[in-house]
Amino acid sequence: MKTSHSAHRVSLPRALSKLGLTSRSRALLDIADGKVAVNGKIEQNPHRWVNMKEDKILVSGKESKLRGKRYLVFHKPVNVVTTTSDEKGRETIYDVLGSKGDGLIPVGRLDKNSSGLLLLTNDNQAADFLSNPEHEIHKTYDASIEKPITPSDLQKLREGVEIILNGNVYRTKPAEVTMLSKTKIRISIAEGKNRQVRKMMEELGFSVLHLVRISVGPFKLGTMKSGQVREMSADEVELLNEMMKRKRVTRGSRVRKISHV
Numbered sequence: 001m002k003t004s005h006s007a008h009r010v011s012l013p014r015a016l017s018k019l020g021l022t023s024r025s026r027a028l029l030d031i032a033d034g035k036v037a038v039n040g041k042i043e044q045n046p047h048r049w050v051n052m053k054e055d056k057i058l059v060s061g062k063e064s065k066l067r068g069k070r071y072l073v074f075h076k077p078v079n080v081v082t083t084t085s086d087e088k089g090r091e092t093i094y095d096v097l098g099s100k101g102d103g104l105i106p107v108g109r110l111d112k113n114s115s116g117l118l119l120l121t122n123d124n125q126a127a128d129f130l131s132n133p134e135h136e137i138h139k140t141y142d143a144s145i146e147k148p149i150t151p152s153d154l155q156k157l158r159e160g161v162e163i164i165l166n167g168n169v170y171r172t173k174p175a176e177v178t179m180l181s182k183t184k185i186r187i188s189i190a191e192g193k194n195r196q197v198r199k200m201m202e203e204l205g206f207s208v209l210h211l212v213r214i215s216v217g218p219f220k221l222g223t224m225k226s227g228q229v230r231e232m233s234a235d236e237v238e239l240l241n242e243m244m245k246r247k248r249v250t251r252g253s254r255v256r257k258i259s260h261v
Contacts, residue, residue: 009051010049010050010052011046011047011048011049012027012038012046012049012050012057013031015050015055015057016030018099019052019102021058021059021062027046030059031044031046032044035059035060037057037058037061039055040056069121069237070122070123071119071120071123071231071236071237071240072100072231073117073219073224073230074093074118074119074120074228075115075117075226075227075228076093076096076110076114076117076226077115077227078226079112080093082111082118090112096227101120104121105120105122105127106118107121107126107127107216110213111194114141114211114212114213115210115211115212115213116141116211116213116214117213117214117219117221119216119219125244126240129243129244129247130216130240133190133192137217138188138190138215139189139190139216139217140186140188141186141197141211142210142211142212143187143197143201143208143210144184144208144211145183145184145185146183147183147206148182149179149183149185153204153206154179154185157177157187158175158176158177159174160172160173160175163193163196163200163203170193172189172200173189173190173191176189186214187200197211198211218236218243219232
């Protein structure tokens, strides 16, 4: 019986499949044959529930390569929703990712009609760090619009514009904007409000035809094709850890006041 709603807590056969240790068709056989160990003990009960994140699960002495912290770089296609399941039956990022997305959560979102860079991880601390607006990690987009933009419009974006969020007026922070052509701009924002870039452009009277996120902080989409996915490189993971470390040091530092008597 399931006793937790944790995303990591599943039945043992399902865990074996999600962790890539054995196929679904062989999971029950491996359990019955005594090939599966949970936390150092042979487990032959196929109805046991385990925590994929906390329990050490082996099959024939081998541990899943999916254990530990994982970071994916994904080029989300258009018409794919950033959610685990969709009540409307639309294709989700997990449908595209398949088993590569098991146990991972997206860092922020991209709306259905937008494409581009989406990071996924099972490192909750990193996900919180990257998505926290207080850290002002810039997200950069290439936006194609239906008519030419003017220098005056670009200046308004750089100063911040008023948009409607949940029925309330919100003034965006200044954006970094570059004109790529008369009908295409590159815009970088340190916020992540719902459909923010689209709403900013709509406020100025423009419809966004195509919106592609090309970077999140120092992490770039590069030449990845739509639907393509890769693991973060060791250098990228090291950079992410250094960013989080610097933020912790900054938060922990205090200026000591010296009183003169």
